[in-house]
Amino acid sequence: MRHFQEVLFLLGSLGFVVGLKMMGKPDSARKGNLVAAVGMLFAVLGIMFFKHGEEGIHVVNNVGLISAAIGVGTLVGWLMAKRVQMTAMPEMVSLFNGMGGLCAALISLLEWKFKGDSIATMPAGEYLAIIAGLIIGTVSFVGSIVAWGKLSGKLGDFRFPGQQFINIIMLLAIVGAAWMNFGAAADNNMLYFYLVIVLAAVYGLLFVFPIGGADMPVVISLLNSFTGVAAACGGFLYHNNVMLMGGVLVGSAGTILTIVMCKAMNRSLTNVLIGAVGGSSVAASSGGKSGGSVREVQATDVAILMKYAQKVIVVPGYGLAVAQAQHVVHELEGLLEAEGVEVKYAIHPVAGRMPGHMNVLLAESNVSYDKLVEMEHINPEFATTDVVLVVGANDVVNPAAKTDPSSPIYGMPILDVENAKQVIVLKRSMKSGYAGIENELFYNSKCGMLFGDAKESLQKLVNEVKTL
Amino acid sequence: MDLIFNFIGENISMIYLVILMVFVGIELIGHVPSVLHTPLMSGANAIHGVVLIGAIYVLGHAEENDTFSLIVGFIGVIVGTLNVIGGFVVTDRMLEMFKKKPGKGAKS
Numbered sequence: 001m002r003h004f005q006e007v008l009f010l011l012g013s014l015g016f017v018v019g020l021k022m023m024g025k026p027d028s029a030r031k032g033n034l035v036a037a038v039g040m041l042f043a044v045l046g047i048m049f050f051k052h053g054e055e056g057i058h059v060v061n062n063v064g065l066i067s068a069a070i071g072v073g074t075l076v077g078w079l080m081a082k083r084v085q086m087t088a089m090p091e092m093v094s095l096f097n098g099m100g101g102l103c104a105a106l107i108s109l110l111e112w113k114f115k116g117d118s119i120a121t122m123p124a125g126e127y128l129a130i131i132a133g134l135i136i137g138t139v140s141f142v143g144s145i146v147a148w149g150k151l152s153g154k155l156g157d158f159r160f161p162g163q164q165f166i167n168i169i170m171l172l173a174i175v176g177a178a179w180m181n182f183g184a185a186a187d188n189n190m191l192y193f194y195l196v197i198v199l200a201a202v203y204g205l206l207f208v209f210p211i212g213g214a215d216m217p218v219v220i221s222l223l224n225s226f227t228g229v230a231a232a233c234g235g236f237l238y239h240n241n242v243m244l245m246g247g248v249l250v251g252s253a254g255t256i257l258t259i260v261m262c263k264a265m266n267r268s269l270t271n272v273l274i275g276a277v278g279g280s281s282v283a284a285s286s287g288g289k290s291g292g293s294v295r296e297v298q299a300t301d302v303a304i305l306m307k308y309a310q311k312v313i314v315v316p317g318y319g320l321a322v323a324q325a326q327h328v329v330h331e332l333e334g335l336l337e338a339e340g341v342e343v344k345y346a347i348h349p350v351a352g353r354m355p356g357h358m359n360v361l362l363a364e365s366n367v368s369y370d371k372l373v374e375m376e377h378i379n380p381e382f383a384t385t386d387v388v389l390v391v392g393a394n395d396v397v398n399p400a401a402k403t404d405p406s407s408p409i410y411g412m413p414i415l416d417v418e419n420a421k422q423v424i425v426l427k428r429s430m431k432s433g434y435a436g437i438e439n440e441l442f443y444n445s446k447c448g449m450l451f452g453d454a455k456e457s458l459q460k461l462v463n464e465v466k467t468l
Numbered sequence: 469m470d471l472i473f474n475f476i477g478e479n480i481s482m483i484y485l486v487i488l489m490v491f492v493g494i495e496l497i498g499h500v501p502s503v504l505h506t507p508l509m510s511g512a513n514a515i516h517g518v519v520l521i522g523a524i525y526v527l528g529h530a531e532e533n534d535t536f537s538l539i540v541g542f543i544g545v546i547v548g549t550l551n552v553i554g555g556f557v558v559t560d561r562m563l564e565m566f567k568k569k570p571g572k573g574a575k576s
Contacts, residue, residue, distance in 0.1 A: 016515050017492060023511045023559075024500040030563040033511050037556045040518065047521045047528075060528035062538070069527070069542050073549025080550075081557035086565075092558055093510045100516050100551035106544035107522045110537055114529065125475045221509050227516045234522035236482060246518035248486050252493030253512050257505060264502055349502040356506035363565035374502070 002055050008046030009242040015039015016246050020253065026369075043242045044070075086364045087321045090357070091151035094144045094220045097227055101140030104230035105197075108134035111237065112193060126237060131178045133233035135200045140226040142204030147220050150208070158209040170203045207273075215272045218261050222269075225254025264349040267412075294430070297448035299457065302389075302424050303464030309386035311342040313378065315415055316358045317351050319392015319427065323454035326365040329391060332458055333367065335465045344371050346378040346388075346415050348396035375415060382419040390417060390425040392454045398439045407437060423447040426457045507562045514555025520548030 016039050022032025048066070051058035060066060077096070084092045108130045115122060115130075149155035160166075177199055181192035211219050232247025234240070262269050306312050314329060333343045345367065351358045359372055373381075382388065390397055400407040401414045417423050423446050430442070430449075441447055450457050476483060500508060527541030 012518075016518070017496075020493075020496050020508075020511065020515065023508050023563075024496060024504065026501070026504060029504060029507060030560065033507075033514075033556060033559045033563055036511060036515055040515070040520075040552055040556070043518060043521055044524070047524045060524065062527055062530060062532070062541075065538060065542055066524055066527055066545055069545035070549050073546040074553045076546075077550040077553030078557055081554045081561065084558070086561075089506070089510075089558065089562065092554070093506075093513055096517075096551050096554040096558070097513050099547040099554070100513070100519055103517075103519045103523050103544050103548035103551060106540055106547070107519070107526050110526045110530070110540055110544070113537060114526075123475070123478065124471055125479050128475075217506075217509075224509055224513050224516070227519070228512070231516045231519035231522070232486070234519055236479070238522060238525060239482070240521060240525075241482075241485065243518050243521050244482060244485060245489050246515050248489035249493045249496075250512045250516040252490040253497045254493075254509070256494050256497040257509055257512070260497070260500075260502075261505060264505075347503070356503045359503045360506060360562050360565055372503075 002053060005046045005050035005052055008042045008050065009240070012039045012043030012046065012242045013245040015042065016242075016249055020249065043246075046242070086361055087324065088152065089360065090217060090220065091148045094148040094151065094216075094223070097220065097224050098141045098144030098148065100227040101137045101142075101144060101223070101230060104133050104137030104227065104234060105141060106137075107234055108137065109197075127182060129233045129237040131181065131196065133230050133237065135174055135178065135196060136226050136233065137230040138197055138200035139204040139207065140223050140230060142201045143208040143223050143226075144220070146205060146208040147216055147223065151216055155209075160210075163206065163210050167203070167206055170199060170206060174199045174203060211272065215267070218258055218267075218269070218272045221254055221258040221261055225251045225258065228252075228254055261350070294442050295445075295448050297424065297450055299450060299460035299464050302387075302448070302450055303461050303468060305422060305424070306336060306341065306387050306389070306461070307339055307465055307468055309341055311344075311381075311385045312336060312387045312389060313344050313346050313382065313385050313417075313420070315346045315348070315351075315388060315390045315393050315397060315417060316362065317348075317391060317393020317396060318357075319394075319454045321352050321357065321361055321392075323392065323456075325391065325455035325458050326361045326367075328455055328458040328462060330362070330365040330367050332462050332465065333371075335462060339465075344373050344378065344381070346375065346417075347372050348375050348393070348415055349413075351393055351396050375413060379416050382416050385420040386422060388417045388420040388423045390423065390427075391458070392426060392428075394427070394439055395437070397441055398437065399441055400437065400439070403440075409437065417441070418444055418446065421446070424450055426450050426452070426454050428453060507559055510555060510559040510562060514552060514559055517548060517552030517555050520545065520552055523548040 015035050019032045019036025019039060022028040022035060048060050049057050111130050146155060174196060177192050177195045181196055184192045208219055228247045228250030232244050232251060235244030235247055259269060262272060320326060336343050345362060347358050362372060395409055397415050397417045398409060399418060401409045401412045404410060418441060425442060425447060427449060442449060523544035527545055530537035530541050
């Protein structure tokens with residue numbers, strides 16, 4: 001039987017497409033992931049044990065070394081993925097993405113070395129695939145590592161004047177160096193090749209460093225599609241359709257996902273990349289109606305309010321994730337339900353640091369999936385709600401998004417919490433949210449502020465409700 | 469000009485494939501509830517780990533006495549595997565939480 005490799009690659013490609021399709025629906029998502037993983041297994045078996053168009057089993061050369069590397073990668077990857085906290089998921093995804101980028105860059109590096117003397121006669125397509133894989137892989141690797149560092153708090157923001165201008169110059173420089181390299185390669189001159197790597201790495205740094213933390217998910221998604229394209233370059237180089245399909249699929253799906261995520265935040269991709277809001281320095285002035293007084297409330301009052309309410313809606317935000325308060329909030333929900341109070345969660349599409357972040361967190365603490373209500377469906381319900389409990393969310397409940405055209409978040413759909421009878425905001429301090437703008441809601445007469453760490457405040461509420 | 473036409477001519481089937489896959493990718497992601505954005509991103513992240521195939525191929529073609537290439541290829545396969553395994557396991561952990569837990573949420 002010939003063509004075993006081709007059949008395995010075909011099954012692999014099919015697994016990716018079908019798997020990704022299934023991942024788009026909540027019911028089949030987990031199976032879809034498995035289908036894609038099985039597809040990957042087929043593809044790996046295909047490259048390890050069979051040869052293109054040849055009869056029988058041909059184990060790849062250096063099989064010992066390859067197996068050892070796969071073993072190490074599997075063990076480390078498994079442990080990292082299993083041990084990571086749910087709140088740290090975004091940076092973990094970014095880190096794995098960076099590994100893929102590095103892999104693509106290393107392939108190009110070796111392939112360039114192997115070509116050796118035949119470089120001068122290399123078809124343009126091959127050169128393009130190698131050099132593009134190198135550039136995109138390097139940018140994706142360095143960028144993802146920076147994103148990982150920023151999300152896990154190891155790196156801060158870093159801005160400098162004229163950064164867009166410098167970035168464009170850098171891009172041109174990379175293309176220029178790649179062009180020069182094509183000419184220089186024939187003389188065995190590696191200078192430009194290394195220059196391309198260095199420039200791409202610096203570009204990766206400059207590209208991600210200035211982008212604010214709130215926009216990081218978008219950047220990770222974008223880098224994700226970059227790595228897809230880098231993988232596709234490898235597929236082009238080797239005429240390997242499973243790599244090509246998988247890579248292009250992720251490249252295009254990732255780009256669309258990036259755009260959809262931007263839309264959910266009502267930001268354009270250009271805005272994110274230029275960093276119009278992201279940081280704190282830009283938007284600070286648009287406070288407008290700040291001042292006025294806020295009403296501070298005590299846990300006891302809030303507990304009474306909730307216990308005798310008909311309906312309570314919880315609005316979770318990043319503060320809940322940071323404080324690891326998802327379990328306490330579930331406990332509170334249980335207590336209130338036992339008192340006959342209807343409890344629901346209002347999930348804003350971009351609450352937390354990435355879309356779906358809140359769903360994942362709350363699901364972790366066993367909150368039933370039906371209680372998590374998406375924005376469009378929960379908004380009409382606020383009018384019949386007695387108490388809204390805003391836990392560590394800010395920008396997603398800021399009425400300025402509807403009322404103040406000068407606000408940087410103007411036009412972003414928000415949760416209409418001010419329609420409820422009472423709004424209680426759990427917050428550490430009066431500090432602004434990620435967008436760096438004042439929130440008029442806090443000065444609303446319906447609104448009470450319960451200051452403190454989200455988890456501690458919720459714990460107090462739980463205790464109060466219990467003792468009442 | 470010749471260069472471009474030659475390039476297209478030599479790679480025509482792959483170019484067709486790229487164009488089609490771009491649209492498949494767009495179709496697949498176009499209408500997904502925002503709840504699934506994060507797991508999807510993570511799942512897509514695992515899929516581009518297919519770059520591992522390239523790393524295995526290139527390490528398989530390194531000469532036995534070419535230590536530099538063997539080391540670079542070895543690292544390549546490790547990080548590629550990290551991408552694949554880590555990506556799929558993280559995605560599975562995320563999606564595991566979406567399964568319904570009957571009764572549990574209401575009582576407790």
